[in-house]
Amino acid sequence: MRVLLVEDQPKVASFVARALREDAYAVDVVDRGETALRCVQETPYDAVLLDIRLPGITGIQVCQKLRQWGMQVPVLMLTARGLLQQRVEGLDAGADDYLTKPFEVAELLARLRALLRRASNQGNATLRFADLTLDRRRRTALRGQSVIPLTLKELALLELLLSRAPDPVTRSEIIEHVWDSRFDGSTNLIEVYIMGLRQKLEAGGQARLIHTVRGIGYRLGTPE
Numbered sequence: 001m002r003v004l005l006v007e008d009q010p011k012v013a014s015f016v017a018r019a020l021r022e023d024a025y026a027v028d029v030v031d032r033g034e035t036a037l038r039c040v041q042e043t044p045y046d047a048v049l050l051d052i053r054l055p056g057i058t059g060i061q062v063c064q065k066l067r068q069w070g071m072q073v074p075v076l077m078l079t080a081r082g083l084l085q086q087r088v089e090g091l092d093a094g095a096d097d098y099l100t101k102p103f104e105v106a107e108l109l110a111r112l113r114a115l116l117r118r119a120s121n122q123g124n125a126t127l128r129f130a131d132l133t134l135d136r137r138r139r140t141a142l143r144g145q146s147v148i149p150l151t152l153k154e155l156a157l158l159e160l161l162l163s164r165a166p167d168p169v170t171r172s173e174i175i176e177h178v179w180d181s182r183f184d185g186s187t188n189l190i191e192v193y194i195m196g197l198r199q200k201l202e203a204g205g206q207a208r209l210i211h212t213v214r215g216i217g218y219r220l221g222t223p224e
Contacts, residue, residue, distance in 0.1 A: 001024075001025050001026065001046045001047070001116065001156060001177075002025070002026040002027075002028070002043070002044075002045050002046055002176065002177055002178075003020055003025050003026065003027050003028070003045060003046060003047050003048070003049060003112070004027075004028050004030070004036060004039055004040065004043075004045045004047075004048045004049070005017055005020070005027055005028070005029045005030070005049045006030055006031070006032075006033065006035075006036040006048065006049065006050045006051055006054065006059065006062065007029070007031065007049070007051045007078065008031040008032065008051065008053075008054050008055055009051075010031075012051075012101070013029050013031065016049065016108065017029050019105045019108065019109070020109075020112075023109055023152070024151075024152030024153055024155075024156065025112075026156075026176075026177070026178060026179050026183075028043070028045075031054075031055075032054060032055060032056055032057070033054045033056055033057030033058060033059065033061060033062040034056055034057055036048070036050070036062050037057070037062060037065055037066075040066060040071060040073065043176060044176070044177075045073055046073070046074070046116060046119070047073065047074045047075070047076065047112060047115055047116060047119075048066070048073055048074070048075045048076070049076050049078060049112070050062060050063060050075055050076065050077050050078065050095070051077075051078045052077060052078065052079050052080070052086050052089075052090060053080070059077060059078075059090070060089050060090060060093045061093075063075050063077070063090065063093040063094050063095050064093045064094065066094065067093070067094035072119075074096045074097075074115035074116065074118070074119050075094065075095045075096050075097075076095070076096065076097050076098070076099060076111060076112060076115060077090035077091075077095040077097070077098040077099070078098070078099055078101060079098050079099070079100050079101070080100065080101060087100075096115055096118070097111055097114070097115060099111055117137055127159065127162035127163060128162075129162055129165040129166070129209070129220050130209060130220075130222050131143060131144045132162070132201070132209060132220070134155075134158060134159055134162050136159065139152075139155055141155065141158060143201055143203075143206055144206075146203075146204075148200050148201065148203075149200065150197070150200060153178060153193060154193060154196065154197050154200070156177065156178045157174065157178050157193055157194070157197060158197060160173070160174065160177045160178060161210065161218065161219070161220050162220065164219070164220075165219065165220035165221075166219055166220055166221050167219060168213040168216050168217050168218065168219040169217050169218055169219065170216055170217040171190060171216075171217050173217070174190055174217065174218075175190070178193075194210060194212075194218060197210060198210050207222070209221065209222070
């Protein structure tokens with residue numbers, strides 16, 4: 001899952017980004033509304049965490065613009081405590097939920113999970129290919145009737161491959177959806193995760209499902 005955090009206070013941005021990354025989200029951080037609008041046009045985010053008070057274009061204006069463009073990405077608005085009018089304006093602008101500062105990490109993560117669940121309910125909550133099944137809400141994967149123990153990053157990678165199967169997914173798309181803009185594309189980390197995911201999916205002699213597409217990336221496919 002990739003999240004855009006729009007926050008102009010460096011300490012708050014660092015705190016929130018660290019908490020999200022520790023929970024296996026890919027996070028891009030910007031401090032201005034204008035930059036946020038450019039980012040959402042270039043990158044498909046799963047959610048946006050948006051501070052209302054921003055220099056230049058406000059969080060309210062950013063949210064309004066997203067909805068005017070027809071973008072349905074879930075928006076969690078970050079507001080000052082006690083300012084009811086901010087919360088009302090944020091919701092009227094199209095925000096899906098709000099969180100008042102200061103907040104606990106546990107509540108932030110819970111509200112974000114709730115937004116993502118709602119979004120998945122509007123689409124496919126369960127992804128399937130061959131004998132492989134992924135429950136997006138429970139974050140569990142099955143090969144046949146066997147549960148596959150996956151890390152959060154492996155789940156995110158498998159979700160992307162399943163959502164595109166049997167079409168190939170490029171390395172750049174994997175970086176965008178599973179990691180974030182800080183990712184060093186010159187490393188072999190993607191290959192390491194693909195190898196680990198293959199080993200888990202093929203445990204017990206199961207047929208290979210993840211195939212390498214030379215010069216492009218990877219895809220899910222049944223054995224030929």
